[in-house]
Amino acid sequence: MSDSTPKFKREPAEHRREALIKATLSLIAEKGVQAATVRAIAARADVSQGMIRHHFSSKEDLITAAYEHHMDRLTDLTSAFAEGDCSAPVARLAAFVVGSLTPPVVDAGSVSLWAGFLTKVHDDAQMRESHKRTYYNFRNRLEALIAAVLKDAGQPTTAQELRHLAIACNAVIDGLWMEGGVLPSAFAPDELSEIGIRSVGALLGIDLTKAGQQT
Amino acid sequence: MSDSTPKFKREPAEHRREALIKATLSLIAEKGVQAATVRAIAARADVSQGMIRHHFSSKEDLITAAYEHHMDRLTDLTSAFAEGDCSAPVARLAAFVVGSLTPPVVDAGSVSLWAGFLTKVHDDAQMRESHKRTYYNFRNRLEALIAAVLKDAGQPTTAQELRHLAIACNAVIDGLWMEGGVLPSAFAPDELSEIGIRSVGALLGIDLTKAGQQT
DNA sequence: TTCGTAATCATGCAAGTGTATAATTAGGAA
DNA sequence: TTCCTAATTATACACTTGCATGATTACGAA
Numbered sequence: 001m002s003d004s005t006p007k008f009k010r011e012p013a014e015h016r017r018e019a020l021i022k023a024t025l026s027l028i029a030e031k032g033v034q035a036a037t038v039r040a041i042a043a044r045a046d047v048s049q050g051m052i053r054h055h056f057s058s059k060e061d062l063i064t065a066a067y068e069h070h071m072d073r074l075t076d077l078t079s080a081f082a083e084g085d086c087s088a089p090v091a092r093l094a095a096f097v098v099g100s101l102t103p104p105v106v107d108a109g110s111v112s113l114w115a116g117f118l119t120k121v122h123d124d125a126q127m128r129e130s131h132k133r134t135y136y137n138f139r140n141r142l143e144a145l146i147a148a149v150l151k152d153a154g155q156p157t158t159a160q161e162l163r164h165l166a167i168a169c170n171a172v173i174d175g176l177w178m179e180g181g182v183l184p185s186a187f188a189p190d191e192l193s194e195i196g197i198r199s200v201g202a203l204l205g206i207d208l209t210k211a212g213q214q215t
Numbered sequence: 216m217s218d219s220t221p222k223f224k225r226e227p228a229e230h231r232r233e234a235l236i237k238a239t240l241s242l243i244a245e246k247g248v249q250a251a252t253v254r255a256i257a258a259r260a261d262v263s264q265g266m267i268r269h270h271f272s273s274k275e276d277l278i279t280a281a282y283e284h285h286m287d288r289l290t291d292l293t294s295a296f297a298e299g300d301c302s303a304p305v306a307r308l309a310a311f312v313v314g315s316l317t318p319p320v321v322d323a324g325s326v327s328l329w330a331g332f333l334t335k336v337h338d339d340a341q342m343r344e345s346h347k348r349t350y351y352n353f354r355n356r357l358e359a360l361i362a363a364v365l366k367d368a369g370q371p372t373t374a375q376e377l378r379h380l381a382i383a384c385n386a387v388i389d390g391l392w393m394e395g396g397v398l399p400s401a402f403a404p405d406e407l408s409e410i411g412i413r414s415v416g417a418l419l420g421i422d423l424t425k426a427g428q429q430t
Numbered sequence: 431t432t433c434g435t436a437a438t439c440a441t442g443c444a445a446g447t448g449t450a451t452a453a454t455t456a457g458g459a460a
Numbered sequence: 461t462t463c464c465t466a467a468t469t470a471t472a473c474a475c476t477t478g479c480a481t482g483a484t485t486a487c488g489a490a
Contacts, residue, residue: 010456010467032338038448048469049448055467059448112337118330119247121397122323132398167402168414171390172383178393179386182336183347187382199383202418223438225486231437253478263439264478270437274478 008047017055017065019045024066029109033116036063064127067117070110071134077105079141089148094208096145097200100173101180101193111181139170146204153206165203172199223262232270232280234260239281244324248331251278279341282332285325286349292320294356304363309426311360312415315388316395316408326396354385361419368421380418387414 011019023045027036038059042049056062081099082092099105120127143166150157157165173196180192201208226234238260242251253274257264271277296314297307314320335342358381365372372380388411395407416423 006456007454008456008468013467016467033334035338037446039446050450050469051467053449108337112334115330115333118397119327119334122247122327132401135394135398135401164406164410164413167391167394168387168410171394171410172387172414173390174393175386175388175390176382178389179350179382182333183343183350186347186350191379195379195383195386198379199387199418202383202420203414205417221486222484223486225437228437252476254476265439265480266437268479 013055016047016051019047020052020055020062021066021069024062025070025109025113028066028113028116029107032112064130067113067127068130068134070113071130074105074110075134075138075141078138082141082145089145089152090206090208093145093149093200094197096142097173097196097208098193101176101196102190106177106180106184106192108181108184111178139166142166142170142173149204149206155205168203169200172196172203228270231262231266234262235267235270235277236281236284239277240285240328243281243331244328247327248278248334275339275341278332278335279339279345282342283345283349285328285332286345289320289325290349290353290356293353297356297360303426304360304367305421305423306426308360308364308415309412309423311357312388312411312423313408316391316411317405321392321395321407323396323399326393354381357381357385357388364419364421370420383418384415387411387418 020041023041024036027040027044038049038052041062042051045051052059052062056065078096078099082096084095086092104110117127117131121131122128143162146165146169147157147162150162176192176196176199180187197208235256238256239251242255242259253264253267256277257266260266267274267277271280293311293314297311299310301307319325332342333346336346337343358377361380361384362372362377365377391407391411391414395402412423
């Protein structure tokens with residue numbers, strides 16, 4: 001007999017990979033890393049569990065791909081904030097900070113996923129490399145913004161000083177981002193970004209509050 | 216026949232609990248949370264696996280206890296730094312910051328341990344409560360030190376402002392601590408504590424570098 | 431000494447895990 | 461149309477997990 005309804009559809013490999021990654025991320029965001037089992041991921045992506053091994057060499061491989069996808073998305077989101085705004089360096093830096101400290105970047109699932117990966121960084125070389133890459137990527141963007149702001153303000157700075165400022169600003173943003181994701185109830189809305197703007201301003205010796213009028 | 220060698224020794228409950236917690240912590244620090252199984256913990260503590268259910272209501276309960284033990288130890292270590300130093304508020308704050316950003320507090324195992332627990336905070340209510348407690352504990356100590364410093368400097372501050380400063384200082388310390396533990400090679404020795412001292416000083420508008428001559 | 435009991439152990443179980451394998455089947459090529 | 465092949469599914473396997481159960485046994489009390 002001729003089939004009235006195909007039992008499944010063949011998709012380009014890239015679509016399937018992406019769908020599996022999306023399913024993995026949404027699952028982790030909702031119920032934590034330990035809920036991202038092969039069966040649960042497959043169910044959410046509406047495919048059989050064999051698909052995971054077919055498109056990824058292992059479940060670990062899928063998780064790693066999901067992590068990179070996630071971190072790249074976070075960096076892109078905050079950068080988009082900075083780019084979209086006007087061209088004044090101060091405003092761009094302020095937008096970058098605000099973007100890092102408001103949803104959807106600040107999110108319980110995001111932080112949970114990130115933390116789950118941090119544990120693997122300890123003993124997995126590939127994961128350590130991946131973390132290093134995303135960390136420097138974010139910090140270097142921040143450093144460039146800071147350099148522009150300081151130059152604009154006519155404050156001369158050594159490379160070493162600039163490096164320290166970038167590390168410090170990165171740290172305060174990371175710290176706020178993390179706590180905001182883990183304990184959302186501990187902070188009022190916009191409180192994190194307000195603190196972030198003021199803190200980065202204080203670290204640089206420049207007032208960012210005027211430029212930080214959010215969205 | 217009389218037994219020449221007892222097959223096991225009865226220990227005070229507190230000793231056993233502590234031994235199990237220690238075993239759990241060392242295991243997680245070495246191989247991550249997923250390696251802290253009932254059997255692995257029991258093996259490391261040199262007891263049968265039944266002991267865990269006997270001394271803790273569940274494995275989750277043991278994990279939570281281990282987390283609290285670990286975080287309390289970290290807080291105690293940094294506080295000891297602040298207490299041991301002289302009585303000048305500025306010096307105490309500086310010591311607190313330096314203590315938070317140098318070994319043994321800054322340590323790959325510690326951070327990995329902390330990250331492992333963080334993943335559980337997302338979906339375990341008891342864990343979330345525990346995290347909240349340790350977070351506020353640390354932040355409140357920091358806030359008290361900051362208040363003393365500002366009062367000493369004759370800078371009036373509102374409660375809200377004080378809260379924001381504590382959150383910001385806590386964030387920068389957390390961020391530096393974390394990156395120092397995850398990517399030790401990315402920072403020179405004493406670089407983290409130097410940045411920490413300068414950053415907290417900048418946030419408060421007070422120079423801490425003179426008081427921060429380490430140990 | 432004897433005995434009771436709580437601490438400790440040894441074993442088993444049901445559920446869930448990632449992975450391997452072979453059977454299906456969609457969809458393009460000949 | 462007819463095949464061929466790779467995508468997809470269905471199923472099973474070996475292993476690990478946390479927890480429960482009942483048998484031991486150390487050790488203080490009587």
